Amino acid sequence: MNLITTALAFLLALGPLIIFHELGHYVVARLCGVKVLRFSVGMGKIVWSRRFGPDQTEWAVSALPLGGYVKMLDLRDPDAPGMTEADLRREFTHQSVWRRIAIVAAGPLANFLLAILVYTGLSMYGTVEPSTRLRAPAEASAAYTAGLRGGEHVVAVNGNAVAAWGDLRWELIQAIVDKRDARLDVRQAEGGQFVAILPARALAGLDVDGDVLTKLGLDLWRPKAVVEQVIAAGPGARAGLQPRDVVTAIDGKPVTDGVALVEAVRASAGRPIALEGLRGGAPFTLTVAPEFDPARKAWVIKVLTSMAPETVTVSSGPLEAFEKAVRKTWDTSVMSVKMIGKMVTGEVSLKNVTGPITIADYAGQTARMGAPVFLGFIAFISISLGVMNLLPIPVLDGGHLLYYSLEVLTGRPLPERIGAFAQRAGIGLLVLLMALAVFNDVARLL
Template sequence: MNLLYTVLAFVLALGPLIVFHELGHYVVARLCGVKVLRFSVGMGRVVWSRRFGKDQTEWALSVLPLGGYVKMLDSRDPETAPKDDSELHREFTRQNVWRRIAIVAAGPIANFLLAIALMAALFMHGVEEPSARLRALPEASVAHQAGVRGGDTVTSVNGAPVQSWMELRWQVLQATVNKTAARLELRGVHGGTYAATIPAAAIAKTTVEGDVLGALGMELWRPQPRIEKVIEGGAGERAGLQAGDLVLKVEGKPVVDGIAFIEAVRGAPGRALALEVERAGRVQALALTPERDPNGRGMIKVMVAQAPEMVTVSSGPFEAVAKGAERTWETSVMTLKMIGKMIIGEASWKNVTGPITIADYAGQTARIGLVSYLQFIAFISISLGVMNLLPIPVLDGGHLLYYSLEVLTGRPLPARIGEFAQRAGVGLLFMLMALAVFNDLVRLF
């Protein structure tokens, strides 16, 4: 059932993005006067089709769902070449170079516009996310040594306002990619503001593959360790714990939050722990002996408060569109920088992911909720736009490269060079797909 849910979430995410991409090509081709012969969702053999419109364009579904295409009147292919002279003016290669550039670029641009629209809608609706408030930091951590203190809330990073944990992570991630210092503005738990700068040397030691904030010592703030529910027959009930109890100390050491209490319990299977809890305004001492779970960790069968502080990030219509465009631009630039770093060896090729990982994330975000799922779709739409703009023959970016050279030289690329580049591009694309699937399988197993 979970597999079916994941596959369905993947198809519902990727399918519309492919359709939107191809619609970009289709609409601009029609506006430029080019005749469109077929609009296909999927690649390979056509399994269903219908013809509509004055040009009797064939709208088709093909057997391989990972992709799509728009087939236009094109004299380079005998199958799509004009049948008589009356259609020559509607043939793709006879259009001026700027029209051809517009038709090819329209697909990726459609993906970027869709991402902006989705993000703007989410910002207008309001997205509930964990706040940028910090948990107590280890004294040896980079952030603590830079002057950051637990309980305080980050309000900006390098001048960019921060409202939520995701925005904090995004800004620090950009500093990691750029290998620059991160200047944090913070609001103290008791009021007042201050600044702390994490030096570039420390930022450079983190990697985008892992938990960037965690590597610097920053974690989500969690509430005090208050008991929410005691399950019958567990070690917590035998020790006398009750719903509403606030755990103050374990073995004489203060407990900062629910996560710290859970860690203390897990690390003491079968060993008695001296607790101090606050109940109805009075402090009581209890003796708690965690049971040993199948993994050899301690468990006491109680539910402890650990949900982070939440904030609603929302904007007005104009601000939402501006933020959507800004986030789309920043994500695109970061994607290109990551590709550049992989090429020069500064980032691992393990970051290349394929359909299995995308499907897994689609299923996970769909289970979390509609907002998370739409955020995921917006990110994939941006990735699809960026990847298609890469200067690889057979991709949109490869064709744009040809036409850019035509603009510079005043003449089209020789057919022989174009054919060689196409073959090389297909080979490179298959290599990248093989690497992506290999990385997916390694993550899976």
């Protein structure tokens, strides 16, 4: 079932984005007076088509469900029909260079617009996310060195307000990419405030695709280790643990929350452990002998405790939501360009290049988390698709925009032989990038 869900989520995420991209080209082409011969959803052999409108544009569905294209009246097309003088006025290459730029740029811009609309809707609807309240960090961590001790809320990073855990992670990734300190404005549980600085040297070398916050010692705050359920005949039940007991220490070491309780039990390797806690406000002590659970491949005492982090509902009014969406789309685009630049210069590993397998995996995971998370993923992929298509690589929209920019500067179009050579080089480069992406995808799976 997970495989089916992943496949459907992948098609549902990528398919509409490509259609929206091509609709951008189509709408602006029509506004510029260019005749559109075909709008295809999918690539390859056409399996269904109908003609509509005064131009009898063919709307088609093709065999390969990924991709799509807009076919305009173009003299360079070997299958182009004979053209009258009226047709030539509506032919693509006869348009001014600025109209051609507008038509080509409309696809990526449509992807950015879609992301803005999705982010605006999500912000207005309100999303439930983990709060920025921090768990007590390990003493050897950068977070502990910065003065964080647990229970604090991070309210801003480098002057940018953060309302939820995802915002905090995003701002720290920006600091890593920019190679600068991360200044955390922190509100203490008692009401005071201070600034915790994670220096650039502590951020250097962190993989932005990995669990950045954990490596810095930042983790989600969780409630105390309260026993919610005791499994009958398990080690906890035999030792006398009861529901609503609060475990405060194991073998004399403080237990701050449910995660710490689980970690301590697993680290026992079956050795009997001494539990201290509170029952109805009164202290108690008992000894538990953990047993090995083959299914989990871990030592357990068979009690359930809450490990859910504190959450907040983040929502905004229409204007604020739109402003946030524009800023988030811009920041994500800039971050993507920076990452590409750092991969080109060798500052970031090429392992960060991902392909369809990883996208499908994330699509499946986010779909199982619920509609808001899945829609957020779609918005992110839409931005990535827009940025990718703007890269100055021949055969991509960015390559065509480069041609037309040169035409604006020189006053004449790029010679056909140079354009043809660039097209072949661009196809070769894209094949290499796709091979690298698939290799990285498979390596991650293995």
